[in-house]
Amino acid sequence: MAFPPPRLLSLQPTSCAPRAVSARHHGGRTAPELSGPTPRVVVVTSGKGGVGKTTTTANLAASLARLSLPVVAVDADAGLRNLDLLLGLENRVHLTAADVLAGDCRLDQALVRHRALQDLQLLCLSKPRSKLPLAFGSKTLTWVADALRRSANPPAFILIDCPAGVDAGFVTAIAPAEEAVLVTTPDITALRDADRVAGLLECDGIKDIKIIVNRVRPDLVKGEDMMSALDVQEMLGLPLLGVVPEDAEVIRSTNRGVPLVLNDPPTPAGLALEQATWRLVERDAMTAVMVEEQERPKKKGGFLSFFSR
Ligand SMILES: Nc1ncnc2c1ncn2[C@@H]1O[C@H](COP(=O)(O)OP(=O)(O)OP(=O)(O)O)[C@@H](O)[C@H]1O
Numbered sequence: 001m002a003f004p005p006p007r008l009l010s011l012q013p014t015s016c017a018p019r020a021v022s023a024r025h026h027g028g029r030t031a032p033e034l035s036g037p038t039p040r041v042v043v044v045t046s047g048k049g050g051v052g053k054t055t056t057t058a059n060l061a062a063s064l065a066r067l068s069l070p071v072v073a074v075d076a077d078a079g080l081r082n083l084d085l086l087l088g089l090e091n092r093v094h095l096t097a098a099d100v101l102a103g104d105c106r107l108d109q110a111l112v113r114h115r116a117l118q119d120l121q122l123l124c125l126s127k128p129r130s131k132l133p134l135a136f137g138s139k140t141l142t143w144v145a146d147a148l149r150r151s152a153n154p155p156a157f158i159l160i161d162c163p164a165g166v167d168a169g170f171v172t173a174i175a176p177a178e179e180a181v182l183v184t185t186p187d188i189t190a191l192r193d194a195d196r197v198a199g200l201l202e203c204d205g206i207k208d209i210k211i212i213v214n215r216v217r218p219d220l221v222k223g224e225d226m227m228s229a230l231d232v233q234e235m236l237g238l239p240l241l242g243v244v245p246e247d248a249e250v251i252r253s254t255n256r257g258v259p260l261v262l263n264d265p266p267t268p269a270g271l272a273l274e275q276a277t278w279r280l281v282e283r284d285a286m287t288a289v290m291v292e293e294q295e296r297p298k299k300k301g302g303f304l305s306f307f308s309r
Pocket residue numbers: 046048049050051052053054055056077162163164214215216244245246247248250251254269
């Protein structure tokens with residue numbers, strides 16, 4: 001395989017990241033400070049499917065709400081939504097943005113408030129297998145974001161869970177966003193798609209793009225069988241928002257409909273996602289500190305030759 005030389009890394013959280021404690025207690029620390037205009041509209045995207053966009057969206061949203069930062073999590077996957085499942089809200093979604101656009105209900109009626117996390121609301125774009133009113137086209141979510149911005153209680157964040165791929169659903173999902181969280185796994189196919197998506201986001205005027213490297217296996221990185229987070233960061237040339245390890249608790253939390261960041265005691269992936277949330281709020285990024293590096297001559301061409309941005 002044409003991997004660049006893997007490194008043994010210590011990824012050091014910067015000032016805003018919480019220590020290894022649940023943010024429920026905030027570890028005696030003040031919560032991260034939100035600055036600048038709100039709502040901040042952030043799309044969680046990837047290109048490749050199944051890399052962890054919905055898991056990331058659900059956990060960032062739950063973490064923000066626990067920090068008392070009001071958030072609307074939008075499931076923009078019109079065909080195959082599942083953010084409602086991860087948030088345990090599947091039985092409470094009766095109205096969607098499509099119903100609002102069709103004039104059948106008000107926007108506030110389509111927002112589903114989480115019972116345990118009062119600052120978290122979910123908005124689904126449409127019911128599974130139903131179509132959006134064509135008249136709105138790719139402007140659907142722009143309209144939704146504007147309506148939320150003008151509402152009596154605008155949220156601090158609008159987090160958009162983007163569908164996989166780069167077709168119409170992607171275009172609709174990124175339309176209102178000013179920032180992006182690009183989720184990738186440390187493998188060559190996900191990275192090539194992430195690179196392509198980063199290019200498309202930049203073309204759309206979204207310059208604030210940060211990456212989350214998901215499903216990292218430190219044992220494989222150490223054995224040089226998996227790219228490290230720093231390798232991924234260098235290849236994509238984008239700042240790191242977080243590095244999330246492979247964690248069996250992700251599947252358990254998905255099946256229970258309780259976001260991982262609410263686990264007590266916290267699990268490795270839950271902590272990483274919580275730390276990513278703090279960085280997101282403070283517009284911070286991770287600093288990667290190399291504690292040991294095994295320099296090997298880079299192969300000609302190598303991994304970067306796959307990229308066409
Ligand atoms: N850190 C992790 N550790 C273990 N499993 C994970 C992790 N992150 C995600 N998964 C699992 O990977 C699968 C895909 O995750 P998820 O649905 O969040 O991806 P997605 O990018 O939203 O997929 P799609 O493109 O289909 O919308 C799920 O089964 C999820 O439980």
